[in-house]
Amino acid sequence: xxxxxxxxxxxxxxxxxxxxxxxxxxxxxxxxxxKAAGRISDATAQAVRQAADRLGYRPNLAARSLRLGQxxxxxxVVPTLSSLFFGAIYTGAARAAAEHGFGVxxxxxxxxxxxARSPFAAAHEAIDGILxxxxxxxxxxxxxxxxxxxxxxxxxxxxxTVNFDVAEGMRAVAAHLAALGHRRIGHLAAAVDAxxxxxxxxxxxxxxxxxxxxxxxREFTEIEIGAAREAAxxxxxxxxxxxxxxxxxxxxxxxxxxxxxxxGLDVPGDVSVTGFDDMLLAKAVExxxxxxxxxxEELGARGMxxxxxxxxxxxxxxxxxxxxxxxxASTAAPRRP
Numbered sequence: 001x002x003x004x005x006x007x008x009x010x011x012x013x014x015x016x017x018x019x020x021x022x023x024x025x026x027x028x029x030x031x032x033x034x035k036a037a038g039r040i041s042d043a044t045a046q047a048v049r050q051a052a053d054r055l056g057y058r059p060n061l062a063a064r065s066l067r068l069g070q071x072x073x074x075x076x077v078v079p080t081l082s083s084l085f086f087g088a089i090y091t092g093a094a095r096a097a098a099e100h101g102f103g104v105x106x107x108x109x110x111x112x113x114x115x116a117r118s119p120f121a122a123a124h125e126a127i128d129g130i131l132x133x134x135x136x137x138x139x140x141x142x143x144x145x146x147x148x149x150x151x152x153x154x155x156x157x158x159x160x161t162v163n164f165d166v167a168e169g170m171r172a173v174a175a176h177l178a179a180l181g182h183r184r185i186g187h188l189a190a191a192v193d194a195x196x197x198x199x200x201x202x203x204x205x206x207x208x209x210x211x212x213x214x215x216x217x218r219e220f221t222e223i224e225i226g227a228a229r230e231a232a233x234x235x236x237x238x239x240x241x242x243x244x245x246x247x248x249x250x251x252x253x254x255x256x257x258x259x260x261x262x263x264g265l266d267v268p269g270d271v272s273v274t275g276f277d278d279m280l281l282a283k284a285v286e287x288x289x290x291x292x293x294x295x296x297e298e299l300g301a302r303g304m305x306x307x308x309x310x311x312x313x314x315x316x317x318x319x320x321x322x323x324x325x326x327x328x329a330s331t332a333a334p335r336r337p
Contacts, residue, residue, distance in 0.1 A: 012055040020051035028052075034100040035312075073103045074307060077116065077132040077140065079192075081108045083223075083251075084279045085296050089133050089151065092300030100308055102128075109135075115142035129307050133299075136193045149307040149316070151299055154195035160310060161318045162303040163196075166276075169292035169323035170200045170246075173274050174207035176290070176325060177244045180333045182272065183214040186235040186242030188228055188252050191220040197248055200276070204246060217242060221252060228255025229262070236263055236271065243271060243334035250275035250282045253289050257330070268332035278326055287329035294323045 014032075018025045023044060030036055031048040040048075051057075076093055078086040094104045105127065109116040116139050132140055133151035140148070148159050155161045177185065185208055190197045201218070208216040217238070221231035228251065235242055236259055247253035253275035260267050267273055267287060275282055278293035299321060306316035 012057040014057070016055055017048065017051050017057050020055060021047045023048060071126060071128050072101055073105060073127045074304070075107055075127045075130045076104050077107050077109055077130060077135065077143075079108065079110055079134055079136075081106070084281070085277050085294075086133065088279075088296035089300035089303075092297035092302075093131060093304040094300075096301040096304035097308075102304075102308065104131075104304075109139060116140055118143050129311050131300075131303050131307050133303070134192075134194055134196060147307065147310045149303050149310060151303045152194075152196045155318050155320075160306050160316045162299060162306055163318070163320050164294045164299065165320045165322050166196050166199050166292075166294075167203045169276065169294070169325065170203040171207060172323075172325040173246055173276075173290075173292060174204055176327065176331065177246070177272065177274070178207075178211055178214075180244075180272070180331060182244040182334055183211065184240060184242045184244070185214065185216045186232075186245045187216060187218040188231055188235070188245055188247045188256055189218050189220050190223050190248040190252065192223070200248055215240075221255070223249045223251055225251055225255040225258065228252040229259045230255075232256035232259035233263065236260060236265060241271070244331070245271060245273045247273065247275050250277045250279050250289060250291055253291070253330070254281060254285050257285055257287075268330055269335060272331040272334070274331060278324075282326075282328070285330075290328045290331040291326055292323045293326050295321055 014025050014028045018028045027040060028048050031040055031045045032052060036045040074097060076090060080086060090106055097104050127146065129146050130143060130148040131151065132148060135153065150157060150159045150161045152163055153161050155163060187204055189201050205216060208214045217235060219231040219235050221228045232245060232255055235245065245256045247256055253273050256273045257267050260271050265271055275289040275291035278291045282289040282291045302319055309316040
């Protein structure tokens with residue numbers, strides 16, 4: 001097909017793609033910018049993409065960025081890079097960003113470090129927006145007031161949010177333990193001032209209060225195996241030892257299992273243990289963890305889609321993604337005294 005010939009310059013242009021697809025250059029721009037939905041028919045959009053693929057056309061993102069006043073780069077702020085959970089969030093966010101010609105810069109900022117400082121001398125010249133996950137109160141106050149979307153964060157804030165339904169996940173944990181017959185519950189709570197953990201604690205407290213004869217004791221811990229082991233040891237060394245430990249994270253649950261073994265206790269015979277997240281660790285420990293599966297990669301992808309919508313001048317609706325209770329071998333009915 002004559003229209004598919006690559007120009008003598010060796011680099012196809014949007015004009016070449018338009019000629020090959022039989023459409024206008026503006027149509028090519030709309031389709032390849034990912035804005036065809038509701039504006040261009042599926043058949044035409046497919047013809048444009050196929051023509052671009054045949055010709056080997058790639059948009060000149062630098063020129064387009066200068067023209068639009070955009071960097072086409074997003075800052076992803078997470079508390080740590082050592083967690084598989086945040087790695088999955090990055091994977092989902094980067095995939096969604098790449099589909100629209102955006103790049104992602106990851107910026108770890110631990111909760112204990114106070115308000116985050118911008119990594120750029122002039123953030124608005126380096127990035128277009130911010131995607132932040134699981135951040136403590138006030139951490140982002142020091143960053144430039146760029147468009148932002150919050151992940152796993154308080155939906156009552158000003159920024160759009162994409163969250164997990166952690167409340168329903170914790171209710172499912174509490175209901176599962178209640179059905180097994182547990183009444184003395186220990187909560188290994190994350191020592192992080194973040195909405196997601198406050199939500200879990202409040203829901204678990206309400207669920208235990210609603211059961212006659214049930215009681216709850218709580219220890220706070222860093223999300224780290226060694227610290228969780230020490231905190232779990234304090235709960236398991238009580239005269240009224242809990243028969244089940246509810247943990248805010250799978251890493252914390254792994255520490256709880258270590259504490260039980262150090263005290264000569266069997267999991268789940270002497271104490272049941274539950275986690276949260278369902279990362280690879282949940283199936284690597286023995287026994288495998290009963291936990292709440294949270295779709296971290298989907299959270300990153302949906303969060304990026306919401307941020308791109310915000311950058312396009314629209315206000316995205318806040319979203320809550322359901323979790324799923326996965327019952328494994330770390331929970332069982334309590335032994336009779």
